[in-house]
Amino acid sequence: MNYSPPELRTVEVTRYVKPLREGGSLPGLVEAEDDFLYVLKFRGAGQGAKALIAELLAGELARALGLRVPEIVFVTLDEAFGRTEPDEEIQDLLRASEGLNLALHYLSGSITFDALVTTVEPRLASQIVWLDCLITNVDRTPRNTNMLMWHKELWLIDHGAAFYFHHAWPDVTEQARRPFAQVKDHVLLPQASELVAVDAEYRAILTPEVIRNIVTLIPDEWLTGDSPFPTAEEHRQMYVQFLETRLAASEIFVNAAQDARKALI
Known part of the structure; x- marks a missing residue:
């Protein structure tokens, strides 16, 4: 099997679409500047950065082994991004997650x-x-x-x-x-x-x-x-x-x- 060192893209969120209230990480469906949808894992949720580290390492190990994993990207959340969010719980989550987060490409129709x-x-x-x-x-x-x-x-x-x-x-x-x-x-x-x-x-x-x-x-x-x-x-x-x-x-x-x-x- 040919292996190339992983290179993760960094994208910026442009629109918060909806929360995906599953598990302890409270992921959200977001749209990024590249017009793709992603499942965003927030650094400010649940187990914090450790959950993102686990997601990153496990996903890229799986990919190196030839298993199918959605593309993983780094995601930057701007300080002003959560100001227009009406849900207070989501607004707090967005504030706590300013900076670098992690997301997986959304598999629409899965x-x-x-x-x-x-x-x-x-x-x-x-x-x-x-x-x-x-x-x-x-x-x-x-x-x-x-x-x-x-x-x-x-x-x-x-x-x-x-x-x-x-x-x-x-x-x-x-x-x-x-x-x-x-x-x-x-x-x-x-x-x-x-x-x-x-x-x-x-x-x-x-x-x-x-x-x-x-x-x-x-x-x-x-x-x-x-x-x-x-x-x-x-x-x-x-x-x-x-x-x-x-x-x-x-x-x-x-x-x-x-x-x-x-x-x-």
Whole structure:
């Protein structure tokens, strides 16, 4: 697979279309200066910048692995943007999110993935389960699949709950070597029969260079302020350390996922 380092565009919001009252991040549908619609994830909502970091890292890791993720862009919100918003809750959210935020291209006409309607073939199911074990994504359950069907293809969205350990920053090496217990609730686990083959393939793709190129995308302003690390670069390095350590010990989460699957079937 050919890999090019990601280059994210930065767009400016021109119109707030409507709130999408889903989950804790209170995303909004917005129109940008390029006339495209985006699902905007606000820095001032829910878990703040950490949710945006998780969305960015998870989305670009998925893209590097060949999985379908809507284009991710940086979004600037001007100080004056929220002044005309009549909803006080939304106005507060916009004020708290001035500066750099994150958005995903809006997949117009897409429908929520339903495992009872659409069958995912084993290889793709294994790829998605493997990714979610790597990034510790707790949000891919039957109740909340965070996947869309668009033009008869499966797309991954909403990764703000991934890397959940970064809300407390425990020992990174220890955390990276833990199995992903929540995989037992993964909506695609029953179909994920090719985890070992996918593990070998994906470990070869996610080289240290690929990981560092993706982590480098995290803006400094999301890594400073409420941070346990002295500098933004040291903060980035902890994400690199987690991912490299977790990849080196991937058999731990692969074996745990296989055991959880056996218990299901």
